[in-house]
Amino acid sequence: xxxxxxxxxxxxxxxxxxxxxxxxxxxxxxxxxxxxxxxxxxxxxxxxxxxxxxxxxxxxxxxxxxxxxxxxxxxxxxxxxxxxxxxxxxxxxxxxxxxxxxxxxxxxxxxxxxxxxxxxxxxxxxxxxxxxxxxxxxxxxxxxxxxxxxxxxxxxxxxxxxxxxxxxxxxxxxxxxxxxxxxxxxxxxxxxxxxxxxxxxxxxxxxxxxxxxxxxxxxxxxxxxxxxxxxxxxxxxxxxxxxxxxxxxxxxxxxxxxxxxxxxxxxxxxxxxxxxxxxxxxxxxxxxxxxxxxxxxxxxxxxxxxxxxxxxxxxxxxxxxxxxxxxxxxxxxxxxxxxxxxxxxxxxxxxxxxxxxxxxxxxxxxxxxxxxxxxxxxxxxxxxxxxxxxxxxxxxxxxxxxxxxxxxxxxxxxxxxxxxxxxxxxxxxxxxxxxxxxxxxxxxxxxxxxxxxxxxxxxxxxxxxxxxxxxxxxxxxxxxxxxxxxxxxxxxxxxxxxxxxxxxxxxxxxxxxxxxxxxxxxxxxxxxxxxxxxxxxxxxxxxxxxxxxxxxxxxxxxxxxxxxxxxxxxxxxxxxxxxxxxxxxxxxxxxxxxxxxxxxxxxxxxxxxxxxxxxxxxxxxxxxxxxxxxxxxxxxxxxxxxxxxxxxxxxxxxxxxxxxxxxxxxxxxxxxxxxxxxxxxxxxxxxxxxxxxxxxxxxxxxxxxxxxxxxxxxxxxxxxxxxxxxxxxxxxxxxxxxxxxxxxxxxxxxxxxxxxxxxxxxxxxxxxxxxxxxxxxxxxxxxxxxxxxxxxxxxxxxxxxxxxxxxxxxxxxxxxxxxxxxxxxxxxxxxxxxxxxxxxxxxxxxxxxxxxxxxxxxxxxxxxxxxxxxxxxxxxxxxxxxxxxxxxxxxxxxxxxxxxxxxxxxxxxxxxxxxxxx
Numbered sequence: 001x002x003x004x005x006x007x008x009x010x011x012x013x014x015x016x017x018x019x020x021x022x023x024x025x026x027x028x029x030x031x032x033x034x035x036x037x038x039x040x041x042x043x044x045x046x047x048x049x050x051x052x053x054x055x056x057x058x059x060x061x062x063x064x065x066x067x068x069x070x071x072x073x074x075x076x077x078x079x080x081x082x083x084x085x086x087x088x089x090x091x092x093x094x095x096x097x098x099x100x101x102x103x104x105x106x107x108x109x110x111x112x113x114x115x116x117x118x119x120x121x122x123x124x125x126x127x128x129x130x131x132x133x134x135x136x137x138x139x140x141x142x143x144x145x146x147x148x149x150x151x152x153x154x155x156x157x158x159x160x161x162x163x164x165x166x167x168x169x170x171x172x173x174x175x176x177x178x179x180x181x182x183x184x185x186x187x188x189x190x191x192x193x194x195x196x197x198x199x200x201x202x203x204x205x206x207x208x209x210x211x212x213x214x215x216x217x218x219x220x221x222x223x224x225x226x227x228x229x230x231x232x233x234x235x236x237x238x239x240x241x242x243x244x245x246x247x248x249x250x251x252x253x254x255x256x257x258x259x260x261x262x263x264x265x266x267x268x269x270x271x272x273x274x275x276x277x278x279x280x281x282x283x284x285x286x287x288x289x290x291x292x293x294x295x296x297x298x299x300x301x302x303x304x305x306x307x308x309x310x311x312x313x314x315x316x317x318x319x320x321x322x323x324x325x326x327x328x329x330x331x332x333x334x335x336x337x338x339x340x341x342x343x344x345x346x347x348x349x350x351x352x353x354x355x356x357x358x359x360x361x362x363x364x365x366x367x368x369x370x371x372x373x374x375x376x377x378x379x380x381x382x383x384x385x386x387x388x389x390x391x392x393x394x395x396x397x398x399x400x401x402x403x404x405x406x407x408x409x410x411x412x413x414x415x416x417x418x419x420x421x422x423x424x425x426x427x428x429x430x431x432x433x434x435x436x437x438x439x440x441x442x443x444x445x446x447x448x449x450x451x452x453x454x455x456x457x458x459x460x461x462x463x464x465x466x467x468x469x470x471x472x473x474x475x476x477x478x479x480x481x482x483x484x485x486x487x488x489x490x491x492x493x494x495x496x497x498x499x500x501x502x503x504x505x506x507x508x509x510x511x512x513x514x515x516x517x518x519x520x521x522x523x524x525x526x527x528x529x530x531x532x533x534x535x536x537x538x539x540x541x542x543x544x545x546x547x548x549x550x551x552x553x554x555x556x557x558x559x560x561x562x563x564x565x566x567x568x569x570x571x572x573x574x575x576x577x578x579x580x581x582x583x584x585x586x587x588x589x590x591x592x593x594x595x596x597x598x599x600x601x602x603x604x605x606x607x608x609x610x611x612x613x614x615x616x617x618x619x620x621x622x623x624x625x626x627x628x629x630x631x632x633x634x635x636x637x638x639x640x641x642x643x644x645x646x647x648x649x650x651x652x653x654x655x656x657x658x659x660x661x662x663x664x665x666x667x668x669x670x671x672x673x674x675x676x677x678x679x680x681x682x683x684x685x686x687x688x689x690x691x692x693x694x695x696x697x698x699x700x701x702x703x704x705x706x707x708x709x710x711x712x713x714x715x716x717x718x719x720x721x722x723x724x725x726x727x728x729x730x731x732x733x734x735x736x737x738x739x740x741x742x743x744x745x746x747x748x749x750x751x752x753x754x755x756x757x758x759x760x761x762x763x764x765x766x767x768x769x770x771x772x773x774x775x776x777x778x779x780x781x782x783x784x785x786x787x788x789x790x791x792x793x794x795x796x797x798x799x800x801x802x803x804x805x806x807x808x809x810x811x812x813x814x815x816x817x818x819x820x821x822x823x824x825x826x827x828x829x830x831x832x833x834x835x836x837x838x839x840x841x842x843x844x845x846x847x848x849x850x851x852x853x854x855x856x857x858x859x860x861x862x863x864x865x866x867x868x869x870x871x872x873x874x875x876x877x878x879x880x881x882x883x884x885x886x887x888x889x890x891x892x893x894x895x896x897x898x899x900x901x902x903x904x905x906x907x908x909x910x911x912x913x914x915x916x917x918x
Contacts, residue, residue: 023062024082031055031084037122045086048093055084091130101181102172107132108141111169111180115148118188124148135170142166154187156180175776182374186235190377193385194237202388203240206247241380248275252283253805255798259373259380261791264366265290266343269383273350276387276394281350287339291368292795293802340367354386370787532869539876546880554891565899573906580914638738641728648721649746656714657753663707664757668764670699675771682775 032038034045046053052061056074063073070076074084096113098104105111109128116124127144129137143166149156156164158179168176233239245268246256252271256262263269270286344363361379674696681688729739 020067024059024077027055027058027084028082031086034086041117042092042122044088044092046088054087056087059084091125091128094130101177102174105177106170106172107138108143108145108166108169112141112145112148114184115145118184119148119152121148138170139166142169149183152187154183156183185374185378186238190235190237190241190381193381194241195388196237196240198388199237199240199244199384202391203244203247206244206251210247210251238377241377241384244384245272245380248272251275253802253809255794257794259376260370261292261787261794263376264369264371265292265340266347266366267292269347269361269379270343270350272383272387273347273354276391277350277354280353281346285346287343289336290340290343291333291336292798337368351383354390370784370791535873543880550884550887554887558891558895561895565902569903569906573910577910577914634732637732641732642738645725645728645742648724652717652721659710659714660757663710664761667703671764671768675768679771679775682779 030045034042052058059073059077063070067073077083091109094109096110098110109125109130109132112124112128116122124144128141132138132141146156146164146166158164158176162176164176164180169180233242242256242259249256249268249271252275254262254268254271256268267286267288267290270281271283273281274283274286341363344361344366347361361375677692725739729736
């Protein structure tokens with residue numbers, strides 16, 4: 001470090017040991033993580049472009065670069081049980097990205113890697129032969145994959161129950177390659193996505209809903225037929241998937257008979273989502289008039305009034321069972337196809353909102369055609385897995401809602417009963433009070449009437465007896481009342497004045513208290529400011545005094561150090577002069593001796609070089625003459641031998657090319673004849689096909705034997721020619737170089753001709769594939785026409801059954817509307833009550849948060865003031881310390897510089913004096 005004494009002694013050594021330890025632990029951890037497959041997909045530990053691709057090489061490179069002199073680091077670590085053995089191979093660096101199914105699967109490497117990831121058998125790739133250049137290596141790789149699949153009881157056949165072999169995959173047979181991938185998807189991906197137990201529970205639940213669903217009169221005989229008996233299922237999970245689709249769609253009067261035409265209009269997919277997520281895809285958005293539901297004549301819309309007014313228990317189970325159908329007139333085929341496209345558009349939007357399912361359906365591949373059964377099964381598997389997951393969440397939320405609603409209803413019922421009980425008690429108490437008051441009023445009224453009558457009688461009698469005394473009494477009474485009123489007015493005035501004076505006194509005391517508090521706050525603030533000001537002023541005075549003292553001390557230190565340095569310098573100067581004189585004398589003598597010895601050696605070397613150059617010049621002249629003669633003789637011999645070998649090679653090449661062209665023509669002719677025979681005999685029986693395969697195998701066997709014999713003959717001829725060439729090459733050394741060049745040219749020519757021949761073969765193979773595709777297209781068209789006629793028959797039966805369900809649909813529409821209105825009204829009332837409670841709670845929370853925030857702010861403000869005081873004092877002390885350190889450092893460097901300048905000037909003076917003296 002640049003700052004002295006920043007680290008303690010031994011820090012660098014400890015840091016190096018710690019770094020080496022962590023590095024070794026990291027290498028060991030990565031090596032064991034790779035060997036134990038800590039990451040499931042097993043990524044590469046080293047980059048493809050890295051120069052080092054093993055853990056041992058990393059340790060050796062590290063020891064060579066940073067641990068010099070230790071040797072083999074791994075040998076020392078083995079004594080401690082530290083062993084690494086991972087080494088990255090070319091197979092691990094292979095790019096497994098599939099860009100073209102017709103080409104990338106043929107070598108078997110990517111296919112085996114796929115099976116390895118699905119089955120978790122990590123020893124499959126170790127059995128591969130990479131790079132797979134020859135056909136036999138590719139067949140071996142594909143056999144490894146197929147054996148792993150057959151070990152899991154997979155029957156690998158195509159749609160026509162023909163076995164899928166490794167040669168079909170290597171030859172690029174697209175139908176069998178896709179069939180193999182479909183088997184992998186069905187047995188691994190579909191079985192992973194579909195949980196058989198949960199799917200069985202859901203099928204039982206949907207069956208129960210279907211039995212409990214309300215049906216209009218006369219609809220018992222109109223149930224949809226079970227079409228699962230005519231469908232062949234590859235596995236039990238797919239059968240359960242078909243049963244689930246059929247039951248859910250039968251609730252909405254949509255018949256499911258297969259995985260192809262029943263899903264071509266998109267209604268089945270839409271109803272599956274609507275059944276579980278009705279708010280995501282309403283039934284009104286589903287178009288009913290499609291090519292599957294079209295009729296030859298117009299259909300009328302029947303409506304009926306329902307006498308029932310059933311109320312749903314939870315507002316969702318029976319509502320999802322209701323079907324909303326729009327009464328549309330019969331349209332043309334273009335409108336039907338437009339409705340189907342709209343159904344798939346609504347389905348795509350719903351799936352985007354739903355998430356978790358890949359969007360892999362294209363409207364052009366589904367509408368107005370027979371969809372691919374494999375695509376539909378894969379899509380339904382993803383959709384079923386997503387909907388069943390959401391079903392669990394929905395059921396949990398619905399259970400919580402039902403429990404909460406029951407709790408709220410129970411609480412409201414108890415509150416209502418308590419309110420009624422309170423009202424009854426109040427009414428009872430009010431009735432009793434009214435009765436008591438009425439009886440008391442009646443008694444009092446009777447008493448007052450009697451009393452008033454008695455008083456009137458007494459007054460009349462007394463007025464008659466005491467008329468003069470009454471007049472005086474009345475005058476005295478009026479005077480007395482006047483005095484009493486004035487006395488009472490004086491008393492009330494004195495009481496008012498006393499209260500007024502008390503209020504004024506209280507106001508004065510309160511205002512005095514407020515003024516005193518304000519004065520106390522101002523006084524505290526003033527005292528704090530005075531303390532800060534006095535502290536700052538004292539600090540400044542202390543800093544000034546420190547600087548004055550420090551300057552004086554520095555001046556004294558500089559004078560003393562200068563005197564001591566001058567004395568040391570004078571002593572060192574005398575010693576240096578003596579040493580310099582002695583050293584220079586010895587050095588001059590050694591230099592003279594070395595120069596004399598070097599001059600003698602240089603003279604000897606120069607004389608030897610001149611003599612050697614003369615001898616070399618003579619040798620080169622003789623060598624050039626010999627080389628010219630030898631080159632002329634060898635060139636003549638090489639030209640004669642080259643002409644002989646060239647004629648022999650041309651003869652061999654012509655024979656080989658003729659045989660190769662003849663063989664390719666015969667193979668092409670046999671392939672064309674076989675294709676013509678296939679095309680003309682498309683309606684032949686399976687026995688003829690098997691015979692053809694047997695004959696073809698025999699022909700291939702004969703061809704392989706003939707080719708083996710021809711190749712052996714060519715090998716013998718080439719071997720004899722090679723022996724002759726070797727004898728000539730060994731005879732003359734110059735012919736060896738020519739033979740190497742000649743063989744390279746021959747190989748280049750053979751490669752170029754092989755490439756051109758392969759291109760011609762690929763063109764012919766493409767033509768054969770076009771003919772095969774035409775034949776298969778004709779066969780597929782025949783099958784499609786048969787399926788189309790069956791679909792038309794199914795559609796006619798379905799349209800005949802559709803008219804009987806219109807009245808039930810109308811009833812469901814009205815019933816669903818009533819239930820929807822009820823649910824909206826209840827939701828609005830609950831929302832209004834909730835908003836009132838929410839506003840009250842928010843008001844209370846805001847007041848309480850204001851009070852707590854005010855208290856917290858006051859406490860934080862007091863703490864911040866104290867922290868600021870301490871921090872400012874600490875900052876001032878730190879600044880003083882920094883200035884002191886900086887001043888000391890500047891003094892040290894200045895003194896060093898000054899001493900160095902003086903020393904250099906003295907040295908220059910001494911050197912100058914010595915030069916003059918010498």
